[in-house]
Amino acid sequence: MPWSENLLPVRMRRVAVVVPRTGLRGALVRVAEAGCVELDVAEGLEPGPAARRLQAAGGHPGPPLLATEPPGADGPAPVTAPALLKGEAELEERARSAVRQGEVAALAGWCPSGAVAGMADRLRGTGAAFVRLRRPRGVEPPTLLRGARAPRRASFxxxxxxxxxxxxxxxxxxxxxxxxxxxxxxxxxxxxxxxxxxxxxxxxxxxxxxxxxxxxxxxxxxxxxxxxxxxxxxxxxxxxxxxxxxxxxxxxxxxxxxxxxxxxxxxxxxxxxxxxxxxxxxxxxxxxxxxxxxxxxxxxxxxxxxxxxxxxxxxxxxxxxxxxxxxxxxxxxxxxxxxxxxxxxxxxxxxxxxxxxxxxxxxxxxxxxxxxxxxxxxxxxxxxxxxxxxxxxxxxxxxxxxxxxxxxxxxxxxxxxxxxxxxxxxxxxxxxxxxxxxxxxxxxFEFQGRPFRPWYVQPAGPVPAGTDPEVTACSPG
Structure with a gap:
C-alpha cells in the first residue's frame, strides 16, 4: 500500500450482489457473516413475517443472530428465538430491497476495495456474483477510517x-x-x-x-x-x-x-x-x-x-x-x-x-x-x-x-x-x-461525511476459534 493511502479513508467500491432468486437467502447469509458490505435498503418497506413475530414477542434489545436456515413455523427455542428473529428480520428487509428481473435478484451497496476479492470468493459457493459497479455520479461513498475496527491496535x-x-x-x-x-x-x-x-x-x-x-x-x-x-x-x-x-x-x-x-x-x-x-x-x-x-x-x-x-x-x-x-x-x-x-x-x-x-x-x-x-x-x-x-x-x-x-x-x-x-x-x-x-x-472540515455501516450479523452457533469477537469478520482493506 502506498504511504499516501494511509492519509486517506479506506477506498470504497460500488458493488452489487447478483444471484438467482433461489439462492438469495444463502448469499445474504454469507454477506451478513462477512460484515464488510453495506447494502442499500429500500425505504418504506412494510414489516415482514419475522419482523411481525419479533414485534409480537416484545422485540429483542441484544445483538441479532442469523441461522443458516430460516426459522420453522414454530420458531426456534424460546431463549434464542428473539435474537434469531431479529437477524431474520434484517435479512428479510434486505431481501425485499433486492431488484428482481426474471429469476435473478440483485442488491447494490458499498465495500472496501481491499475486501472485494475476498467477498467474491466467499459468495462463489452460493451461485452469486460479486460485481464491481461504477460509482454513481454525484453520490459520495461512505467513510471508513483505518483502524476503526481494531480496539487493541494503536489508533486515534x-x-x-x-x-x-x-x-x-x-x-x-x-x-x-x-x-x-x-x-x-x-x-x-x-x-x-x-x-x-x-x-x-x-x-x-x-x-x-x-x-x-x-x-x-x-x-x-x-x-x-x-x-x-x-x-x-x-x-x-x-x-x-x-x-x-x-x-x-x-x-x-x-x-x-x-x-x-x-x-x-x-x-x-x-x-x-x-x-x-x-x-x-x-x-x-x-x-x-x-x-x-x-x-x-x-x-x-x-x-x-x-x-x-x-x-x-x-x-x-x-x-x-x-x-x-x-x-x-x-x-x-x-x-x-x-x-x-x-x-x-x-x-x-x-x-x-x-x-x-x-x-x-x-x-x-x-x-x-x-x-x-x-x-x-x-x-x-x-x-x-x-x-x-x-x-x-x-x-x-x-x-x-x-x-x-x-x-x-x-x-x-x-x-x-x-x-x-x-x-x-x-x-x-x-x-x-x-x-x-x-x-x-x-x-x-467544512462538511460532514456519511459513516460506513456494514451489515454484520453473528451466525448462530459457536464463534470460530481464533476469531476476535470485537472485530468484525472483514478487514477494511
Whole structure:
C-alpha cells in the first residue's frame, strides 16, 4: 500500500450482489457473516413475517443472530428465538430491497476495495456474483477510517469520529490529530511520575481490560501517548511527583519562567494552526477543486492571513521593519483572496459587500483569538506545577518534625498526589480536546461525511476459534 493511502479513508467500491432468486437467502447469509458490505435498503418497506413475530414477542434489545436456515413455523427455542428473529428480520428487509428481473435478484451497496476479492470468493459457493459497479455520479461513498475496527491496535480514530464523520474526499487526520492531542496534554501534565502512572494505566487497559470496560479500551493509545509526552515534559520541567529536585531542569521551571512557557505555548499553537490550514487547503481542493482551495478562508487564503499576521507580529516584537511589512503584505493578499471567494457566494451589491466585510473581520479576529487560545497550555501547565508544589511543600513541612508527623507527611503526599493527578488529568484532557475541536478541526472540515455501516450479523452457533469477537469478520482493506 502506498504511504499516501494511509492519509486517506479506506477506498470504497460500488458493488452489487447478483444471484438467482433461489439462492438469495444463502448469499445474504454469507454477506451478513462477512460484515464488510453495506447494502442499500429500500425505504418504506412494510414489516415482514419475522419482523411481525419479533414485534409480537416484545422485540429483542441484544445483538441479532442469523441461522443458516430460516426459522420453522414454530420458531426456534424460546431463549434464542428473539435474537434469531431479529437477524431474520434484517435479512428479510434486505431481501425485499433486492431488484428482481426474471429469476435473478440483485442488491447494490458499498465495500472496501481491499475486501472485494475476498467477498467474491466467499459468495462463489452460493451461485452469486460479486460485481464491481461504477460509482454513481454525484453520490459520495461512505467513510471508513483505518483502524476503526481494531480496539487493541494503536489508533486515534475515536478522537476524529467523536467530532463527526470525515468526508470521503478529505484527508484522514487521525494520526496527526492524535499526536497533537497527546503533545498538548503532555505540556499541561508535565511530570515524570504522573506520566508514568498514565502509561501504566493505558498498558493495563490494553492488556487486561475487564469485560465491563471493553467499551473504553480504545482509549489506551491516548493514555499511553499522553503519559509518554507527560514524562518528556516532566524531564524538561524537572518534575517528578512535583518539584522533588530528583531531576534537573532541562528546559525551564514553569513557576520561575512563566513568560517563557507562555510564549512557547502560543508559538506551538501558531504552528499547529498553520498545519491545520495547510491540511484544510488540501481538503478544499479534493472537495471542490483548486479554485475553492485558493479562495477559502480554511484554505490557502486563510493560510496566507495566518502566516502573514504571525510574521508581522513576530517582526514587530523584534523591531524589524522589513519582515513586518512583508508579513502585512502577505496577510493583505490572503484577505483579498478571501474577500473574492466570499463575495462570489453572496447576492452581490451593497448587501454582498457588507457580508464580505463582516466575514473578513471574523477571519482576522479568529486568527488572533485562536492563536492566543493556546496560551491555556501554559496556564494549565503552571496550575499543575503549582498544585504539585503545594503538595510537596506540605509533605516536607510535616516531615521535618519527624516521629508521628512522618505518617502525616506520607498521607499528604499520597492523597495530594492522587487529587492532583485526577484533577489535572481531567482538566488537561478536556482542554486539549477543546483546542483540537474548536481551533484545529474547524479549519480541517467544512462538511460532514456519511459513516460506513456494514451489515454484520453473528451466525448462530459457536464463534470460530481464533476469531476476535470485537472485530468484525472483514478487514477494511
Amino acid at each position: 480514530t475515536p478522537l476524529v469520529s467523536a467530532y463527526g464523520t470525515v468526508p470521503y474526499a478529505d484527508l484522514d487526520p487521525s494520526w496527526p490529530a492524535g499526536i497533537a492531542y497527546v503533545v498538548m496534554f503532555g505540556i499541561m501534565f508535565g511530570d515524570v511520575g504522573h506520566g508514568a502512572l498514565l502509561v501504566l494505566t493505558g498498558l493495563l487497559l490494553w492488556r487486561r481490560a475487564p469485560r465491563r470496560l471493553a467499551g473504553v479500551r480504545t482509549a489506551w493509545p491516548f493514555l499511553v501517548g499522553a503519559g509518554v509526552c507527560g514524562i518528556l515534559a516532566g524531564f524538561a520541567y524537572g518534575e517528578f511527583f512535583g518539584p522533588t529536585h530528583l531531576l534537573p531542569v532541562l528546559w525551564l521551571n514553569p513557576l520561575q519562567e512563566p513568560e517563557r512557557l507562555l510564549i512557547a505555548a502560543v508559538g506551538f499553537g501558531a504552528l499547529l494552526l498553520a498545519l491545520a490550514h495547510g491540511a484544510g487547503a488540501v481538503n478544499r481542493w479534493r472537495e471542490q477543486g483548486p479554485g475553492w482551495a485558493v479562495y477559502a478562508s480554511t484554505g490557502c487564503a486563510g493560510l496566507a492571513v495566518h502566516l502573514g499576521l504571525a510574521l508581522a507580529v513576530l517582526a514587530l516584537a523584534t523591531h524589524r521593519t522589513a519582515p513586518a511589512a512583508a508579513g502585512a503584505s502577505v496577510a493583505v493578499l490572503g484577505l483579498g483572496l478571501t474577500a473574492a471567494g466570499v463575495f462570489r457566494t453572496t447576492a452581490g451589491g451593497l448587501e454582498g459587500g457588507t457580508e464580505t466585510a463582516v466575514r473578513l473581520l471574523d477571519v482576522v479576529v479568529r486568527v488572533g483569538t485562536n492563536t492566543l487560545s493556546f496560551a491555556r497550555l501554559a496556564a494549565f501547565g503552571l496550575t499543575h506545577a503549582a498544585l504539585a508544589d503545594v503538595v510537596w511543600r506540605g509533605t516536607t513541612g510535616l516531615a521535618r518534625h519527624g516521629g508521628a508527623a512522618l505518617a502525616g507527611a506520607a498521607a499528604v503526599l499520597v492523597v495530594g498526589t492522587a487529587v492532583t493527578f485526577a484533577l489535572e488529568a481531567l482538566v488537561a484532557g478536556v482542554q486539549a480536546l477543546r483546542l483540537e475541536y474548536y481551533e484545529l478541526f474547524s479549519r480541517l
